[in-house]
Structure formats: structure tokens, C-alpha cells
Amino acid sequence: MGKITGFMEYHREEAKEQDPKSRVRNWKEYAAPFSDEVLSRQGARCMDCGTPFCHMGVEINGASSGCPIYNLIPEWNDLVYRGKWKEALERLMKTNNFPEFTGRACPAPCEGSCTLAISDPAVAIKNIERAIIDKGFENGWITPRIPENRTGKKIAIVGSGPAGLASADQLNQAGHTVTVYERSDRAGGLLTYGIPNMKLEKDVVARRIRLLEKEGIDFVTNTDVGKDITAAELNAQFDAVILCTGAQKHRDLTIPGREAKGVHFAMDYLTKSTKSLLDSNFKDGDYINANGKDVIVIGGGDTGADCIATALRHNCNSVIQFGKHPQLPLARTSNNMWPEYPHVFSLEYAHKEAKATFGEDPRQYSIQTKKFVADDNGQLKELHTIEMEKVRDENGMFVYKEVPGTEKVWPAQLVLIAIGFEGTEHPVLDAFQIETANNKIKADYGRFATNAEGVFAAGDARRGQSLIVWAINEGREVAREVDAYLMGASALPSYLHA
Structure with a gap:
């Protein structure tokens, strides 16, 4: 795959970005695309490693390693290196319904398990994707795929995030009639309102x-299932229902003063900001404004980082991010070995x-x-903190302990x-x-069936x-399981039934 000696000849190149100080004055995507010449070099770095761990798609110690949708990464890296872009697209679309989303907003566990990453920077898989x-899209190679025949079976999908969209796409291509219900005013779920514009x-x-609409899928927005349309009505109108409602029950911080004005959940902040941007370019004022x-x-994760970027674009006076854990090391430690x-x-x-x-991290x-x-x-005016240290308790387990004298x-x-x-x-x-366990829908992976007849669940x-x-x-x-449930068997591709 790629050039035989490419990984020795070429270094990893990062996408050019708008200057950080100037890009906070706009809401455009901050990363610019590579040129074809650069992409060819980056594809050439794929090293014909024999066992491509980049698409093994497993979880190790609670974190994803490799690509969970088993993208044929070495194949399309090689095709990009050779300038065969249309063929690369065909290989990419075999496993991934929406590369334009993953190529922008996925944390790229594939790169963490890239064999080259044992000793060198990984292949730039995400940017190539x-x-x-x-x-x-630019060359018009992606056009509506209209199913030639319809089965007469009707499926309702509740939630239009990536799980709902993927199942809708697959089932529509199988010839079923698919309707997607979304409670927000725009389809896309967290793709639309949970990820800021500058990332997607x-x-x-x-x-x-x-x-997807041109291909025959019907989207019904501003519809809260259970309120605007009942479960009984959906069960009566459709042959199967798939629940892809996400995991949006916020984890709260129940400490003194939580009721103060000015304390909000991050996702509420991001959602209102994006909606106001799309509706009126913030002219309606219907958002949580960080100005001044x-x-x-x-919270130290990606959602917290998105809040920082949004607050900066609102022209905040200052911004700080609190994390519970110590700063991560600069290189892998002995308990975080490749391909984790x-x-x-x-x-x-x-x-x-x-x-x-502001001059500092x-x-x-x-x-x-x-x-x-x-x-x-x-109105919130301040918050009080204390530093923590990670220590072992009497049972040898790691716990966090307050450090006296570090109050601030x-x-x-x-x-x-x-x-x-x-x-x-x-x-x-x-x-x-629907039966639940640990605040999640109870449905086995691989079957996805809930306790309710004809009702399935997937995603977060x-x-x-x-x-x-x-x-x-x-x-x-x-989608494959629902297709088999309705038709007795399924010809849809599957990661589990190769």
C-alpha cells in the first residue's frame, strides 16, 4: 500500500489552519484542505504493514482502537497516492455512509493504532478521508441512489443523529419506506446542534x-415522539421502529449555589449558539451570550473544548477549563502502549x-x-475550588484526595x-x-431488539x-437486523456477518 519507502521519505503534514487569533472572529471551519500533491505524499506513507491495525475496530481499556466501521484505510490510501480518487471514493463508501462527518469530527482512533505510529507520526488518515x-461532492460523483423497487414495508426512526441517519440510509437502499422523526427544527441531531460550526x-x-431526501427518506422535524405523536400511532402506522434518541441526559454538578443564574449545561450553550447562528446570525439574541x-x-473533554471556542467567538473576557485529572504525558506511558x-x-x-x-493554555x-x-x-459572580491529588487508598485503588491549603x-x-x-x-x-439498564436502552449489540415487539435501538x-x-x-x-426481521433475511452489508 502506498509507496514502498514512502513512510521513510515523507513526514506527516498537518492541515493548514486559519491563524488562531483571527479565526475566532468567524464561524467557518478552521482547517483548510490539503492540495492533491500533499495528499498523494500522505497516502504514500501507508507502509504496507501486513496487519492493518488501523481498521480493527475494538475497545481496549474502555477506549476505541482502530476504526469501528472498519474503513478499508490502506486501500484508499494507496488509491489516493496513485491519484485514483473515484476508486478511492468507492472503497470509502463501502463501509462509511458519512465520511464528511467522520473526516471532520471523529477523534481518529484509526491513527492511534496505525502501525507507523509505533515509532513515527501516524498516517494522516482523517485528512485523507x-x-x-x-x-x-465537488466532482459530482455523489448522486442520489434511488431504489429500483420498494418492499411495501414502512419503518419509523426516532432521532436523526448519525445512528438514525445511517440506519435510514441502509434501510432505504434495501427498498423500505423510511420516515425519520426529529424533535428539533433541523435534522442531524448532535451533528447539527452539538458540534460547533467551526468543526463541522x-x-x-x-x-x-x-x-437522503432525494433518495426517498422522509424527515419529520419539530416532532417530539411521545407528545406530538404517540408510540401507539407509530406502532400502528409502521412495521418497525428504531430508537436512535442519543444519550442526552446531562450529568449535573450538584454542589452549593448550583441554582445561580449563569450556570448552564454545556450542550444547552452549544445548541442555543448554533441555532441562533443559523437562524439569524445571532441577531435574535436567543442564545447564552459569553460576551464580556x-x-x-x-470538564476536560471535547465538549468542553467546543465551549471554549464558542465563548471566544462570543468575545468573552476570559475563559478557563477545569479538568479533574492531571495533565496528560507528552508521550505514551508503559500502561498506554500501542495500539491503544x-x-x-x-x-x-x-x-x-x-x-x-489570552497568552496561555x-x-x-x-x-x-x-x-x-x-x-x-x-447572578453568578464567582466559584470556589480546591486542588486534588491522585493517591492510592488502603486497598491499593487510585482515589482523588483534596489538598489542604489549595483553595481558590x-x-x-x-x-x-x-x-x-x-x-x-x-x-x-x-x-x-422500553426496558433500560444503567440509563441505557436494554438491547443486545448484534440484535438491537428491545423488549417491545418490532422496536429496536441503536447508537448512544x-x-x-x-x-x-x-x-x-x-x-x-x-438496519440489517430490522431488514431481516421484516423480510426473513437480509442482504445488507454487515460488520458482524462478513
């Missing part, structure tokens, strides 16, 4: 939705922007928030809680009388908060 699909421009999402405020983000996902220090796009704007490590304090009008008071008028999600929201599940609603690629994996797999 994005380039292939973008070139496919919404024209990219809308383009895919339009294509001291902003603190509690590399837990190493990095400057994400938002951290680069904050550093360029916004992250604070090993810190715990103790309480929020409001003024006489109930931080000025803050806006706090965003980004500490993850507890599981799926229950109103839809209650409507269908079933597995818990996860990656776009896992959502696509589950969307494709549940």
Missing part, C-alpha cells in the same frame, strides 16, 4: 440530508485559540469545584458544565415501555455516550 468525500459547518450536514464575561468550563488510543497531551483547536487570545488540572456564589440578584476563588459570570451524560432521556422510552441510546463512528456502526447493524 475528508479529502476523498469532499472531492466526490452545517451546510455539510444539510447537504447530506438533502441527498469571565467564563469557566467544568494514545492518551497524550495535545493542544486542541480551542486551546490554541485561547492561548493565542486555558486548562487547569486536578481541580474540583466546591461551590458557586451568586450576588444579591442571584475564581471570578465567573458564566459557568458551563461539560462533565458528560448519564444516559438516554426517558420520555420516549416510557412511551414505548443503547451503548451510552460514544463516537460518531460507533453510531454509524450501530446504525448500519440495526
